[in-house]
Amino acid sequence: MSKYLLRRLLILIPALFGISLVLFTILALAPGDPFEELATNPNVPPEVRANLRAQFGLDDPIAVRYVRWVTAMLKGDWGFSFVSRVNVSTLIMQRLPTTLFVLGTAQLLGLIVALPIGIYSAVRPYSIFDQIATTFAFVGFSLPTFFTGLLFILFFSIHLDWLPFIYRADLTSSGWRWAWEMARQAIMPIAVLGLAQGAAMTRFVRSAVLEVVRLDYVNTARSKGLSEKVTILKHVVRNALIPVVTLVALQIPGIFTGAVITEQIFRVPGIGSLLISAILSNDTPVIMSITFVFSALVLIFNLVADLVYGWLDPRIAYR
Amino acid sequence: MANATASEVVLERAPAQAHRPPESLVAESWRRFRKHRLATFGAATLAIMVFAVLLGPLIYRVPINEIDFKAKLKGPSWAHPMGTDDLGQDILARMLYGGRISLAVGVAAMLIALTVGTAVGALSGHAGGVIDHTLMRITDLFLALPPLPLLLLIVYLFRDVLKKALGPEAGIFIMIVVVIGGLRWMPVARLVRAQFLSLREKEFVEAARSLGAKPLRQMIRHILPNALGPVIVAGTLDVAAAILAESTLSFLGLGFPPDIPTWGRILYDAKDNLDFAPHWAIFPGTAIFLTVLSINYLGDGLRDALDPRKVL
Numbered sequence: 001m002s003k004y005l006l007r008r009l010l011i012l013i014p015a016l017f018g019i020s021l022v023l024f025t026i027l028a029l030a031p032g033d034p035f036e037e038l039a040t041n042p043n044v045p046p047e048v049r050a051n052l053r054a055q056f057g058l059d060d061p062i063a064v065r066y067v068r069w070v071t072a073m074l075k076g077d078w079g080f081s082f083v084s085r086v087n088v089s090t091l092i093m094q095r096l097p098t099t100l101f102v103l104g105t106a107q108l109l110g111l112i113v114a115l116p117i118g119i120y121s122a123v124r125p126y127s128i129f130d131q132i133a134t135t136f137a138f139v140g141f142s143l144p145t146f147f148t149g150l151l152f153i154l155f156f157s158i159h160l161d162w163l164p165f166i167y168r169a170d171l172t173s174s175g176w177r178w179a180w181e182m183a184r185q186a187i188m189p190i191a192v193l194g195l196a197q198g199a200a201m202t203r204f205v206r207s208a209v210l211e212v213v214r215l216d217y218v219n220t221a222r223s224k225g226l227s228e229k230v231t232i233l234k235h236v237v238r239n240a241l242i243p244v245v246t247l248v249a250l251q252i253p254g255i256f257t258g259a260v261i262t263e264q265i266f267r268v269p270g271i272g273s274l275l276i277s278a279i280l281s282n283d284t285p286v287i288m289s290i291t292f293v294f295s296a297l298v299l300i301f302n303l304v305a306d307l308v309y310g311w312l313d314p315r316i317a318y319r
Numbered sequence: 320m321a322n323a324t325a326s327e328v329v330l331e332r333a334p335a336q337a338h339r340p341p342e343s344l345v346a347e348s349w350r351r352f353r354k355h356r357l358a359t360f361g362a363a364t365l366a367i368m369v370f371a372v373l374l375g376p377l378i379y380r381v382p383i384n385e386i387d388f389k390a391k392l393k394g395p396s397w398a399h400p401m402g403t404d405d406l407g408q409d410i411l412a413r414m415l416y417g418g419r420i421s422l423a424v425g426v427a428a429m430l431i432a433l434t435v436g437t438a439v440g441a442l443s444g445h446a447g448g449v450i451d452h453t454l455m456r457i458t459d460l461f462l463a464l465p466p467l468p469l470l471l472l473i474v475y476l477f478r479d480v481l482k483k484a485l486g487p488e489a490g491i492f493i494m495i496v497v498v499i500g501g502l503r504w505m506p507v508a509r510l511v512r513a514q515f516l517s518l519r520e521k522e523f524v525e526a527a528r529s530l531g532a533k534p535l536r537q538m539i540r541h542i543l544p545n546a547l548g549p550v551i552v553a554g555t556l557d558v559a560a561a562i563l564a565e566s567t568l569s570f571l572g573l574g575f576p577p578d579i580p581t582w583g584r585i586l587y588d589a590k591d592n593l594d595f596a597p598h599w600a601i602f603p604g605t606a607i608f609l610t611v612l613s614i615n616y617l618g619d620g621l622r623d624a625l626d627p628r629k630v631l
Contacts, residue, residue: 018460023472030476138619142612144563146570146583147604150590154601158594250462257467257567264571265590275468276571279475291472294465302463 004310008303019295020073023288024066073292079285083278088289092271096293099270102189103259109194110201118205119237122213133202140199145258149192149265156188163188167268189266193258197251204247208240242313249305253298351624358620361613368610372418381412383580395598402598404588410602413580418606420581421562424496428561431500433554436507441538443508444515455512458505466502467567473498474573487576495574499564507553514546548625552618559614566607582607 060068072079078088117137121130157165167185212218213236221231260272267273271290278286342350353359386406395402401410443454474494481490518524519542527541566583568574570590575581577588582603589599 015460015463019464022460022464026469026473026476030480138615139612142559142615143608144566144604144611146567146586147608150586150593150600150604154593154597158597253463253465256465260467260471261567261570275471276573279471279573282475287472287475291465291468294468295463298463298465 005307008306012299012303015299016296017070019299020070020292021066023291023295024069027284027288028062028065078289081278081283081286083281083283083286088285091274091286092289092293095269095271095274098268099259099263099272102186102193102262102268102270103255105186106190106193106258107197107255109190110197113195113198114201114205115237118202119209119232119240121202122206122209122240123232125210130206134206137199137202137206140195141203143196143199145192145196145261146265148196149188149262152188152192153265165266167266185266189262189268192265193255193262196258197255200251201244201248204244205240208243209236211243212236212240238312242309245305245309245312249302249309252301252305256294256298348624352620355620355623357616358623361616361620364609364613365617368418368606368613369422372415372422375415376412376419379412379415381409383412383416384408384578401602402596404585404596404599410585410599413585414582414603414606417580417582417585417603420492420575420579421565421583421607422610424492424499424565424581425558425562427496428500428503428564429554429557431497432503432557432561433507433550435501436504436553437511437543437550439504440508440511441515441543444512445519445534445538445542451512454508458508461502462505464502466564469502470498470564470568471571471573474568488579491575491579495565495568496561499561503557503560507550507557510549510553511546514549515542518542518545549622551625552622555614555618555621559611559618562607562610562614 076089078092080086081088081091084091117133121133124130153165156163164185165188167189173181213232218231218236221235222228226235256272259270260275262268263270263272264276271293275287275290278290352362386408401414404410404413439454439458443451443458477494478491481494484490485493515538519537524537524541527537532541565574565581566586569581569583570587572587575584577584580588585603586600586607589596589603593600
């Protein structure tokens, strides 16, 4: 197991290099110049500009610039935000926990919704419950998160006035009061993201359980006298979850789309909203680093999915 | 057996349905498609939407940018069926105009994704060996990239140049279409490759090969038509995904400029006025939702109709 984990971690390295190569190529292909501002400023003499360019190595060949950029990233030197005058890594580390909290809770909510509904639907296919659940799943999976977010604000914040629609990181209260305010402000972003995830997952769970439930070994389990509950939960679901994990893993890059949108709508101070504000203020180092962090997160979550996959399916040998 | 040829399908079905005269593949698919009621509903809704955005501006002749401060932020009325925005511009006229662009982005991005995906998949499945391996690793790499952050990065870096080179409308349109299409070809490539791997061993391809068909002719004339079913389904769903991607970009304020009111852009302008002009957000949001829902149902119906394993 630990050997397998180690090997998977080693595979991450070329993958990260591939991603860094893609990102750097995009950056290098793009026209524009970080010193454009200096070029148009008449107070800066051309010699100073040339010196600065040489100092930052902007006139070197692309390969040299790439190697320098990667080594700097490896050393943890992610550059300096043009706008907030802080190290990019500090900035990201401040914001990352919020994003991970919202994403993780949303994913959990999605699972809590999808597993029981999907399983119950598949055990009684074409029943009224199944038809309602399938329709809702289809609708939920077609609803864009930016529209559900606005509808939630319209209904719960403006119409009913129950929940705040701005997420604040600087809550002044403490103790129970803090927990209560935190829950109230986090519930809408998490629900929007979690329900969208849950709708997609319900469809996966339903079709996977439906495939397994008619196999012969399930009949065997029933006929040897196991209760329906044990048959479904222990014999059917565990096998059905294997393809579900694969499908959920394939969805992982898309989850970050939802994260960026919900963070933007509810002004959650995570790295998604940081990315948008960096783009609006032309803060290239921050944009590059966040895109890289998002890609790295995708790889890490894929690794987790692989480990879960191996745990669910003993036929997969950890070699 | 989505890869069975038309004649095989007819043979398999023959005993049970001897009473029905043989049908062409299209007629047969259409008959099967109609049995999926929600898919028919999706196709009808989509057809109405397409007609509305194509013909609507010809009938409903209110300009999209006529500013009228006396009528600003008004709810739906006879003069303005979908109300007005903060400048008093008619929302229905803007929706009809923007719908054209939203739908065009969806279709164009889908075509790019299908072309690239089919080419990569066909090459990979046919060539095998090192080419196959390299192409599949590249596909895996692209599958691991988070689409929205990358989309935002590219838009940020290339927006101004393309705007200068091709004008604000065409430049942004081409960039958005190419980038969305360029980030969605991977599933199609995998699908086509899998189909090629199984189809190239089939007898009818061997027959074509032994009759002297060149590799390119084998691919295009014999294998590709039989791999088409799942590709059509994937393409349909890609239209919905591309429309969503464009709306997302515009909703974040990083897509089309304000004078090109795509549905996502209208929503972006509306989102800060939710408390006193909810209609402004609800109409474009519903339009995006209905389009995506109809396309998804359509894809579902096509999946069933084009899969000969399913008895309908």
